[in-house]
Amino acid sequence: MSSAESPAIDYKALVQDDRIHASLYTDPRIFADEMDRIFHAGWVFVGHDSEIPRAGDYVTRTLGREPVIMVRGKDGGIAVLVNRCMHRGTMLCPADRGSVRTFACPYHGWTYDLSGELLGVPYPGGYGSFDKRAHGLARAARVASYRGFVFASLSPAGPTLAEHLGAATRLIDRSCDLAPDREVALTAGWVKHRCAANWKMLPENDSDGYHLGFVHSALFKSIRTQYQRVVGDERSIKAVIRDWGRGHIEIDWSPGYQAPFEWLGNAAGAVVADYVAALERRDGPETTHRRIMEGPAHALIFPNLFLGETNIAIVEPVSVGECVHWHTPMFLRGAPQFNGRLLRMAEAGMGPASFLMPEDLIVASRNQAGLHARTAEWLLLGRGLNREYMDDQGRIVSHVTDETTNRALWQHYRAVMTAA
Amino acid sequence: MVSDTEYRAVVEFLYHEARLADEARYAEWLALWTDDGVYWVPATTDPDATPDTHLSHVYDNRARLDTRITLLQTGTRYSQEPASLMRRLVSNVEVAAAGSELIVESNFILAELSVQAKHEMHWWAGRTTHRLRRVNGELRMAGKKVVLVNAAEPLPNLSFLI
Numbered sequence: 012m013s014s015a016e017s018p019a020i021d022y023k024a025l026v027q028d029d030r031i032h033a034s035l036y037t038d039p040r041i042f043a044d045e046m047d048r049i050f051h052a053g054w055v056f057v058g059h060d061s062e063i064p065r066a067g068d069y070v071t072r073t074l075g076r077e078p079v080i081m082v083r084g085k086d087g088g089i090a091v092l093v094n095r096c097m098h099r100g101t102m103l104c105p106a107d108r109g110s111v112r113t114f115a116c117p118y119h120g121w122t123y124d125l126s127g128e129l130l131g132v133p134y135p136g137g138y139g140s141f142d143k144r145a146h147g148l149a150r151a152a153r154v155a156s157y158r159g160f161v162f163a164s165l166s167p168a169g170p171t172l173a174e175h176l177g178a179a180t181r182l183i184d185r186s187c188d189l190a191p192d193r194e195v196a197l198t199a200g201w202v203k204h205r206c207a208a209n210w211k212m213l214p215e216n217d218s219d220g221y222h223l224g225f226v227h228s229a230l231f232k233s234i235r236t237q238y239q240r241v242v243g244d245e246r247s248i249k250a251v252i253r254d255w256g257r258g259h260i261e262i263d264w265s266p267g268y269q270a271p272f273e274w275l276g277n278a279a280g281a282v283v284a285d286y287v288a289a290l291e292r293r294d295g296p297e298t299t300h301r302r303i304m305e306g307p308a309h310a311l312i313f314p315n316l317f318l319g320e321t322n323i324a325i326v327e328p329v330s331v332g333e334c335v336h337w338h339t340p341m342f343l344r345g346a347p348q349f350n351g352r353l354l355r356m357a358e359a360g361m362g363p364a365s366f367l368m369p370e371d372l373i374v375a376s377r378n379q380a381g382l383h384a385r386t387a388e389w390l391l392l393g394r395g396l397n398r399e400y401m402d403d404q405g406r407i408v409s410h411v412t413d414e415t416t417n418r419a420l421w422q423h424y425r426a427v428m429t430a431a
Numbered sequence: 432m433v434s435d436t437e438y439r440a441v442v443e444f445l446y447h448e449a450r451l452a453d454e455a456r457y458a459e460w461l462a463l464w465t466d467d468g469v470y471w472v473p474a475t476t477d478p479d480a481t482p483d484t485h486l487s488h489v490y491d492n493r494a495r496l497d498t499r500i501t502l503l504q505t506g507t508r509y510s511q512e513p514a515s516l517m518r519r520l521v522s523n524v525e526v527a528a529a530g531s532e533l534i535v536e537s538n539f540i541l542a543e544l545s546v547q548a549k550h551e552m553h554w555w556a557g558r559t560t561h562r563l564r565r566v567n568g569e570l571r572m573a574g575k576k577v578v579l580v581n582a583a584e585p586l587p588n589l590s591f592l593i
Contacts, residue, residue: 107583198484199484199485199486200474200475200480200485200486200583201474201486202474202486202488203583203584203585203586204585204586204587204588205585205586205587207548207549207551207587226509228505228507229502229505229506229507229508229509230502232505232507233498233501233502233505234498234501335585339486340486350483350484351483354482354483354484354485354486354487354490355490355495357486358486358487358488358489358490359495362474362486362488363488363586363587363588363589363590364472364488364489364589364590364593365590366498366499366502369508369509369510369511369588369589369590370508370509370510372510372588373509373510373547373548373588374509376548376549377547377548380548380549
């Protein structure tokens, strides 16, 4: 058999209910499959409405490895255009963000409008009859948003965004409803943290409650944090994890919270008084009390959006052994008095110089190094199978240190990777 | 302009601070700070960005700086356990007096061997602004701002002292 006829990858054999195979993190062919099936055909988080407020504002992102421009059009709508001139493939926008009237290619001067239509081709005499309408920028076939979070899919077919998100919209609601104006704003800029590990380790770790007391023991030894109550005796830990279906997974710390605003560094006094009053005017005292006790979601929206409590994070795959974790603080519209605090919390929790993520990412890169072993091939994923249960809304729930969330991630992964 | 004597004292301070950071001598490095010190590593090279509206890599007041050092001293700050092997060059030193303080600008290049996982060499470069003040006759840092050339790019762990 020639190498060109290498057998198809058997994802059902590699992803089992209680264990997964190491090659899922190390095989470049699997990475290529994932880009096609998960990041190109599926729905992927691109950016937030608040990042591009005016016509012509844009940010550059990737859908998997596909470079794209998320741009605000003249009509106020958002397009996700492929960041590549249709003539010879030149990247149109090399910057992270900017504001333009048109997209102009530096190579031969082709220009496109904000919706990607080809406007001008210099020296058109060289083309004879040339239909400009047939040479507009390639674009994401589908773009849709939920509460300002913009998602795109390169495939014209498949589930709608509403079907993809399913009940997990409630996780996004939980965070957005904390804003008196019901909207969050991602306007503080992004920090990008490079990780020498396969991209899937980030969503796995973001939804793993078992590692905290070990990976982050330095922090717990040094200062008190809102996570303190999940590193004590196993039976005294009240936080839970939930499987929301379709790969969307959650850690809910709130059953362990004992006072309002534990999620906001125990903010109290004058800084929260106006905020609580604004929420009470909108929602009444009972709902407000629940909101300020529970705080924002800690959840992964499959595959690349992490609602990281007071931060929003993006998982960007780079290659089979490298990825980037982006984060920005989640500002609450109508409560600008929290912005300074949210900035400092973001710097403490996430990013290359923070007090949490450097440990996560160094362990991830040590995982990646260890997984090149083939004498031992499997990763165990069975923790909590003995005690997880289904709640009255059909969600699987378990102790925060269990692997229910990671199993849910892999089960959805297997479904996507084996779909016809 | 400052006197040659003052300039030399500043340069010696910068070299000393660089060596303490390179050698992970955390307590001695921390002792170089004033009680109101601010340690700032922006996440952008935009000179107009302020830490009040823009996310930073580091924006430590003295309390958070103390926490940063405490973490490094626990022995389980795994991203710096063991500590990276580092050497940095400090150059292009310009000193200006500003009231009772000295504003010192310099460039640096730092070779970091990250020994916690893959033993990769990371190269860091940027421009530092020190705000120095004399406390009981000794130069101390009231501010240190480090603008990395690649501040806005994906960075590997930066949990050592930059």
